[in-house]
Amino acid sequence: MSHGLNPEQQEAVDTLRGPLLVLAGAGSGKTRVVTFRMANLIKHGTQPDRILAVTFTNKAAAEMQHRLSALLKTKSKIKPQVSTFHSHCVRLLRRHARVLGYPEKFAIYDRGDQESLARGVLRDIRVPSDLMRPGDLVTQIGSWKTLGIRPQEAERLASTDKEHLAASGYKKYQKALRHAGAVDFDDLLMLTEELFKIAPQVRQQEARQFDHLLVDEYQDTNGLQYRIIRALADEHRNICVVGDDDQSIYGWRGAEVKHILQFKNDWPDAKVVRLEWNYRSTSAILETANKLIAYNKHRHDKVLKAARAGGERPRIEQYPSEVEEARQVVADIAFRLKDGTRDPRDFAILFRTNEQPRAIETELRKAKLPYVMLGSQSFFDRKEVRDLLAYLRAIESPRDEVSMLRIINTPPRGIGERSVETVLSEAVRSGKTVWDVVSNLSEGPTLFGDAEKTTTLSDKNVAAIRSFSNLIQRYSEATARGDSLAELTRKLISETGYEQEVRRIYPDPEEQQMRLAAVEEVVNSVAAYEAEEEKPSISGYLDQVTLGQREMGDDKEKQLARNAIALMTLHASKGLEFPHVYMIGLEDGILPHSRSVKADSQDQIDEERRLCYVGITRAQERLTLSLALTRMKWGKPRDTTPSRFLFEIIGQADNPHSRGGTRPRSSSR
Numbered sequence: 224m225s226h227g228l229n230p231e232q233q234e235a236v237d238t239l240r241g242p243l244l245v246l247a248g249a250g251s252g253k254t255r256v257v258t259f260r261m262a263n264l265i266k267h268g269t270q271p272d273r274i275l276a277v278t279f280t281n282k283a284a285a286e287m288q289h290r291l292s293a294l295l296k297t298k299s300k301i302k303p304q305v306s307t308f309h310s311h312c313v314r315l316l317r318r319h320a321r322v323l324g325y326p327e328k329f330a331i332y333d334r335g336d337q338e339s340l341a342r343g344v345l346r347d348i349r350v351p352s353d354l355m356r357p358g359d360l361v362t363q364i365g366s367w368k369t370l371g372i373r374p375q376e377a378e379r380l381a382s383t384d385k386e387h388l389a390a391s392g393y394k395k396y397q398k399a400l401r402h403a404g405a406v407d408f409d410d411l412l413m414l415t416e417e418l419f420k421i422a423p424q425v426r427q428q429e430a431r432q433f434d435h436l437l438v439d440e441y442q443d444t445n446g447l448q449y450r451i452i453r454a455l456a457d458e459h460r461n462i463c464v465v466g467d468d469d470q471s472i473y474g475w476r477g478a479e480v481k482h483i484l485q486f487k488n489d490w491p492d493a494k495v496v497r498l499e500w501n502y503r504s505t506s507a508i509l510e511t512a513n514k515l516i517a518y519n520k521h522r523h524d525k526v527l528k529a530a531r532a533g534g535e536r537p538r539i540e541q542y543p544s545e546v547e548e549a550r551q552v553v554a555d556i557a558f559r560l561k562d563g564t565r566d567p568r569d570f571a572i573l574f575r576t577n578e579q580p581r582a583i584e585t586e587l588r589k590a591k592l593p594y595v596m597l598g599s600q601s602f603f604d605r606k607e608v609r610d611l612l613a614y615l616r617a618i619e620s621p622r623d624e625v626s627m628l629r630i631i632n633t634p635p636r637g638i639g640e641r642s643v644e645t646v647l648s649e650a651v652r653s654g655k656t657v658w659d660v661v662s663n664l665s666e667g668p669t670l671f672g673d674a675e676k677t678t679t680l681s682d683k684n685v686a687a688i689r690s691f692s693n694l695i696q697r698y699s700e701a702t703a704r705g706d707s708l709a710e711l712t713r714k715l716i717s718e719t720g721y722e723q724e725v726r727r728i729y730p731d732p733e734e735q736q737m738r739l740a741a742v743e744e745v746v747n748s749v750a751a752y753e754a755e756e757e758k759p760s761i762s763g764y765l766d767q768v769t770l771g772q773r774e775m776g777d778d779k780e781k782q783l784a785r786n787a788i789a790l791m792t793l794h795a796s797k798g799l800e801f802p803h804v805y806m807i808g809l810e811d812g813i814l815p816h817s818r819s820v821k822a823d824s825q826d827q828i829d830e831e832r833r834l835c836y837v838g839i840t841r842a843q844e845r846l847t848l849s850l851a852l853t854r855m856k857w858g859k860p861r862d863t864t865p866s867r868f869l870f871e872i873i874g875q876a877d878n879p880h881s882r883g884g885t886r887p888r889s890s891s892r
């Protein structure tokens with residue numbers, strides 16, 4: 224196993240015990256060290272399932288699992304656990320949810336669900352939507368949670384009226400989640416920390432599940448993650464973290480680079496390994512990266528030399544408009560694909576904001592080139608998929624109000640808005656869940672309320688609601704019996720008449736086809752999950768979907784994904800590498816992002832510069848940086864300003880804050 228490791232890497236891989244820090248630049252083999260070290264631990268007798276590795280994204284986890292299998296050359300079923308923080312926390316919380324007063328089968332709310340919940344909360348506390356939109360509240364709650372701030376503290380910290388409103392919204396929101404037996408994404412970390420605090424024996428038990436903990440991309444851990452890692456590593460102290468302070472790009476999500484820089488304080492006996500050779504990029508590309516990052520003031524001194532000499536100099540291209548930029552980038556890729564020596568998957572197009580790829584996508588479609596948008600959840604945003612997942616969630620956990628309300632009259636079954644309102648207010652009045660109310664209706668017209676106010680449900684309403692609760696009940700029992708999930712989903716679709724409803728709403732054949740394909744794909748993905756899993760369960764399936772570990776999409780999309788041009792944000796590109804990289808939109812206000820430009824904050828600009836550095840260091844052979852000289856804003860072309868980072872790269876930025884009129888020159892091809 225010594226092949227393919229330099230002496231420093233080998234030293235890290237051979238350090239089998241105690242705290243270990245690998246602090247090194249991009250492409251220096253940090254992730255490789257983590258993978259090889261796991262293999263080495265196993266070779267030296269560690270049981271694979273006593274190893275836990277934490278990565279930042281699902282894609283990175285899958286990649287690591289894949290490389291590890293290749294290294295181990297065994298088909299053993301027992302594998303190290305490679306997870307993201309969130310998926311590890313889900314597993315852990317499922318085991319101990321009761322301790323925190325949550326049901327084991329708690330639902331995990333995504334952004335859409337969170338906003339539905341927030342809408343209800345804002346209605347309850349009578350905040351008009353022009354004062355605060357549900358999305359704003361969710362965002363604010365998210366930033367509190369990533370900092371580990373709970374409702375009470377948020378209330379204490381609030382100073383402006385708006386903050387006070389948001390804080391009381393937060394309190395209500397948290398209550399509503401609990402009531403629904405649900406958690407949101409950020410809760411996964413916060414509740415894990417809470418669990419460890421209130422139940423030390425649980426913490427100990429969880430820490431003893433593993434003998435080794437390895438963490439990739441450690442520079443981007445936030446305070447919660449940091450404390451969870453410490454709590455898990457405390458027992459065995461076999462903690463290996465790797466990272467690069469120059470690639471810390473999640474400060475805006477509460478990540479703190481100090482965690483990696485202070486590792487030696489936390490673990491005084493830690494061994495520190497530095498890697499100085501970059502094996503990924505040609506020296507021409509690496510030079511560009513090094514030049515740029517040198518503009519960041521607060522840096523740890525680090526050497527990064529290119530193991531691959533020479534190479535083509537990165538190109539800077541400027542185009543008259545963003546449409547032309549997209550056209551030329553795509554034309555360049557098409558040209559390079561023509562001779563058949565390269566595959567579509569060798570190319571990546573990276574961008575800063577979610578709006579940027581639209582023009583690129585249009586051009587790629589015109590050119591009929593296969594592409595895949597990484598880290599996009601678009602499939603799950605389709606109405607049909609969300610409806611069906613809501614059914615599964617309601618069946619699994621009838622307390623889940625957001626899901627219950629989504630499907631109670633979808634497809635329409637005679638439970639109109641008025642009936643829903645009546646049920647809802649009865650639930651609020653009596654402190655019960657919607658499900659409790661719905662599943663306990665007696666026959667005939669029903670009277671709700673108290674002396675002050677009463678409402679009624681007619682015979683017909685009651686019959687409709689009873690038949691709905693009956694349906695959910697029957698499917699809950701079927702899952703409890705262990706019936707096949709895919710079969711169940713198929714039956715559910717047919718029994719509810721879901722497909723007929725799709726045909727009714729969308730008469731246009733093409734639209735209809737697309738939507739029915741989405742319905743079918745849900746069944747397919749349930750079937751695929753069931754085939755892989757030893758003990759399949761609805762919540763297991765939903766966890767995978769919610770955490771983004773399970774891919775869904777048309778079969779065609781899936782095929783393409785295997786060999787397609789990759790489109791993704793700079794944030795999503797962390798840790799990855801591609802022979803040919805195109806970074807588009809190098810303009811002030813895009814990269815660096817307008818937020819950081821407006822704030823004129825050195826820290827924020829530095830983070831944008833690190834983001835640019837991450838992008839550049841993804842390229843192995845060829846790098847193209849481009850910008851549009853005009854860009855559409857509110858339907859009109861506006862002049863842009865080239866990114867200050869370009870001036871820094873070409874050495875025309877002694878003082879980045881007082882730029883002259885020189886624009887970077889376009890290199891000739």
Ligand SMILES: Nc1ncnc2c1ncn2[C@@H]1O[C@H](COP(=O)(O)OP(=O)(O)OP(=O)(O)O)[C@@H](O)[C@H]1O
Nearest residue numbers: 227228229248249250251252253254255502503798
């Ligand atoms: N000793 C080596 N010999 C040959 N190739 C190597 C060696 N070490 C690493 N590589 C290769 O260099 C590339 C970068 O490695 P890796 O992804 O592990 O770097 P990294 O430090 O994790 O990068 P990043 O900071 O971007 O996450 C990979 O293709 C890897 O296989």
Ligand SMILES: [Mg+2]
Nearest residue numbers: 253254255798
């Ligand atoms: Mg890496």
